[in-house]
Amino acid sequence: MLNGIPINYYIMLSAVLFIIGVVGVMARRNAIIIFMCIELMLNAVNLLLVAFSTLHQDASGQVFVFFVMAVAAAEVAVGLAILAMVYRNLKSIDIDLLSRLKN
Amino acid sequence: MLGLTITQWLFGILSFLAIMFALMVVFTRNPVNSVLYLVLTFFCIAGHYLLLNAQFLAVVHIVVYAGAIMVLFLFIIMLMNLNADTEPRKHIVTRLIAGVIGGMLLIVMVGALKGAEQLTIVRAGASQIGLVKNLGQVLFHEFLFPFEVASILLLAALVGAIMIGKRDTNTNDKKVINN
Known part of the structure; x- marks a missing residue:
């Protein structure tokens, strides 16, 4: 058993990273920081997918991580474009100002 | 060394660093520093991929996240001229409630692990599936x-x-x- 790490440790690590992302989304008002916390959550899930894919010796998990990365890249591109447009109109990216979007 | 192999040492160090940098992402006031800490977190996660012998994903992760997405974030932040002085802050009660909710969620997630006690070991050393050749074959067939x-x-x-x-x-x- 040259390099055995229990899968539970990976689950714990991913859970902690995911929770940090969740707390960041709830506790911050800067929209860009919220985006970054979403990236953090996606990465926690990716890490767990890779760990289980290695555990079960099945490459499908790693291919799924590949697709998650593609979707995350698309999401970031569109989301940052929306934020840039919002900043141009409001001169702020405070998420609480965005709650009254209809005005 | 406490009966731990070098892989276990690396796992512990990388996990500690990843969690610390992730906490700094949330708690730093300056958005630029936040982005830089997130890049460091991504490097730690890439190290985890290497430990799991997922070499292709480690490289793609660094190229896509640290190379492309984070540069995009930095460009947007510098375009908007944000810094710690203009940073809007939530009320202290809201932040406390967020922390409590996060802690409770963590308790639920870790508590769900309690039933699964058999501690399956991930043996990554002999794993060949993370190499470019195998991954490419799966990706372009299935x-x-x-x-x-x-x-x-x-x-x-x-x-x-x-x-x-x-x-x-x-x-x-x-x-x-x-x-």
């Missing part, structure tokens, strides 16, 4: 259609980002005329 759909998704996101980010010339002209 997942060819999703791969093509992902390319269409990226194209749509590209067009959408340009359409949204483009300055609306018509309204600007109207404003000039009205003035």
Whole structure:
């Protein structure tokens, strides 16, 4: 058993990273920081997918991580474009100002 | 060394660093520092991928996240001229409640682990599935259609980002005329 790490440790690590992302989304008002916390959550899930894919010796998990990365890249591109447009109109990216979007 | 192998040492150090940097992302006030800490977190996660012998994913992770996405974040933040002084802050009660909710969620997630006590060991040393050759064969045999759909998704996101980010010339002209 040259390099055995229990899968539970990976689950714990991913859970902690995911929770940090969740707390960041709830506790911050800067929209860009919220985006970054979403990236953090996606990465926690990716890490767990890779760990289980290695555990079960099945490459499908790693291919799924590949697709998650593609979707995350698309999401970031569109989301940052929306934020840039919002900043141009409001001169702020405070998420609480965005709650009254209809005005 | 406490009966731990070098892989276990590396796992512990990388996990500690990843969690610390992730905490700094949330608790740093300056957005630029936040982005830089997130890049460091991504490097730690790439190290985890290497430990799991997922070499292709480690490289792609660094190239896509640390290379492309984070540079995009930095560009946007510097474009908007944000810093710690202009940073809006939530009320202290809201932040406390967020921390409590996060802690409770963590308790639920770790508590769900309690039933699964058999401690299966991940043996990554002999794993060959993370190499480019095997991953490419799986990707282009079993997942060819999703791969093509992902390319269409990226194209749509590209067009959408340009359409949204483009300055609306018509309204600007109207404003000039009205003035």
